[in-house]
Structures are given as C-alpha cells and as structure tokens.
Amino acid sequence: xARGYRFARHLRGVPPGEAISAExxxxxxxxxxxxxxxxxxxxxxxFDIYERHLSKFVGQEVHVVEVGIYSGGSLPMWREYxxxxxxxxxxxxxxxxxxxxDEGIEVxxxxxxxxxxxxRFREAVPHVDVVIDDGGHELHQQIATLECxxxxxxxxxxxxxxxINHVLNxxxxxxxxxxxxxxxxxxxxxxxxxxxxxVHRYPQVAVIEKPxxxxxxxxxxxRGTEWQPFW
Numbered sequence: 001x002a003r004g005y006r007f008a009r010h011l012r013g014v015p016p017g018e019a020i021s022a023e024x025x026x027x028x029x030x031x032x033x034x035x036x037x038x039x040x041x042x043x044x045x046x047f048d049i050y051e052r053h054l055s056k057f058v059g060q061e062v063h064v065v066e067v068g069i070y071s072g073g074s075l076p077m078w079r080e081y082x083x084x085x086x087x088x089x090x091x092x093x094x095x096x097x098x099x100x101x102d103e104g105i106e107v108x109x110x111x112x113x114x115x116x117x118x119x120r121f122r123e124a125v126p127h128v129d130v131v132i133d134d135g136g137h138e139l140h141q142q143i144a145t146l147e148c149x150x151x152x153x154x155x156x157x158x159x160x161x162x163x164i165n166h167v168l169n170x171x172x173x174x175x176x177x178x179x180x181x182x183x184x185x186x187x188x189x190x191x192x193x194x195x196x197x198x199v200h201r202y203p204q205v206a207v208i209e210k211p212x213x214x215x216x217x218x219x220x221x222x223r224g225t226e227w228q229p230f231w
Contacts, residue, residue, distance in 0.1 A: 025051040027081050038100065039071030046162065049202050053158050053209065054082070054130060061085040063127045067112050067145055068092060068135035072100035078132075079104050089125055091135070113141045118148035128153050133161040139170045150195055150208065159208040175199060175206045185218040193218075 024032070028047035034040055057064075062085065064078050069092040078088050088105045090097065091112060101107040108124070110117035112135045131149050135141055142161055150159055164171050179199040181192050197211040 022048070027051060027077065030077055030080060034073060034077070038073035038076075040073035040077060041070065042074070043162075043204065045203060046205065049160070049205055049207065053160065053200075053207055056156075057082055057086070057129065059083045059085065061087075062129045063087045063089070063125065064130040064132070065089045065091060065125070065128055065149065066132045066134060068133070069094070069097040069100055069107065070134075072097065074134075075100055075105050076102065089121075089128075091121070093136075112136060113138075113144045115144060115148055118144070122148075122152050129157040131157075131159045133159075134163065137163050137165075139174070142171050143174060146208075150210075153195075153210055155210055155214070156212045157210045159210075161206045162204065164204050164206055171206070175201070189215040189217050 025047055027050050028044070031040055031042065031047065058081065060083070062082055064082065064086060066074060066078065066088065069075065069090040072090075075088050075090050079086055084104070086104060090100060090105065090107045092107070092109060093111050095109050098107050098109065108121055110121070112118075112133075128149065131145070131153060133142060133145050135145065142164075146159065146161070153159060161171070161175075164175075178196070181190065182196060182199070184190065185193075193211070193215045195210060196208055198209045200207040200209070
C-alpha cells in the first residue's frame, strides 16, 4: 500500500497538448442550463461518473434514491435524465425538504444513520436500482446507508457515494475492506459476490455495481492444445 501511494504521488502529469477534450453529457448540459429555481451543487467531474454508470437506466423503469436533498434541484435532474419511467426518492433529515416532492418524486424525512429509518424505507420502497449518497458525509452515516441499502438494491443496480474528501477519510478504508474479499474466487462465489460485481474509485467518489444476475461459481477454463511447459 505504501509503495502504491508513493508511486501515485510521484506520477508525472500529462502535457496540456495531449489532453483530450470531451463533449459534455446530458446531465452536465442540464446542470449548466439550470440558472434559476431550486439549487444544484455538484463537482463538475461527477457528471462523467454519473453518465458512465447510470446511462444504462435511461428510458427504463428505474427507482433512484438520493440521500441529501438540500435545495432540491437534483431530484428533477435525475427524473429528466432517466425519463418518465423513473421514480425518484429523496431522503433528508430536514422536514422542510418535503416541499420538493413532485410528480415521480417522493420525499422521505429521516436520519440516514438510523437503521430503523431504513427498515421503514425498505418497506415503503420495495424496489431500488440506484442509491446516490450525497447526505451528511460522516463515516457512520455513509456506512449505515450502504449496509442498509446495498442488499436491497436489485441486480444490475448501482451505489454511488459522493464527497469522500481527503486522503485519510476513513470511508476509503471501509471501501477497501469491503472490496478485498472479492478476490477470494478460488473458494467459489460468496454472498458478497451476489451483491458486489465491481468497486470503482474516482476522485471523491466510490461506486459499487451489483451483478446483473446471481453468480453460481467462478471458473477458469482453458482453450487450445499447445501449452508451454513452464507451469
């Protein structure tokens, strides 16, 4: 770990002339065009992450939970991006956020660190495909939200946690620990493999993708007839 950290710290940057400019995606264009009304506050590099992991849900019947409503602007953003078949569930501890409920948008008031709140939420919302944690950003809140909702997300779903700031943020260590057992494939598929297909790390963001279907086993078949005698 220490060597990898040192290597990351000493990598040389890419010369400006080699940078590739990318066209803005739909979410970023929506954000830039949203100059009035309920506020949206996002790091700009998040939009590429959203598009990469959420584009497969566009036009589908998808159920999205966003923790942390704040000024309410992102709730209709998800609805516009994903389409009329989407259902958006905003979660916040501030009762005043109820005002952001709208067509296709439902608001739940509760503490994201409270397991009992999430138990009631799971009863009220039996299907969840996407969780976006932009809530209180404290370790105990992030852990409670992930542990209460990850098993509840349907196959093919996505969990996103935002604003994991600073190198020593303890949630980085939590995600590292969660992902390590994925490599125990020689022992066969475990319960973890039924819930986690991959873990992605981005600046300030962690993304977990669930498998599209249950995994019965891992195998490593061979093909071909000619083999080197080195093994």
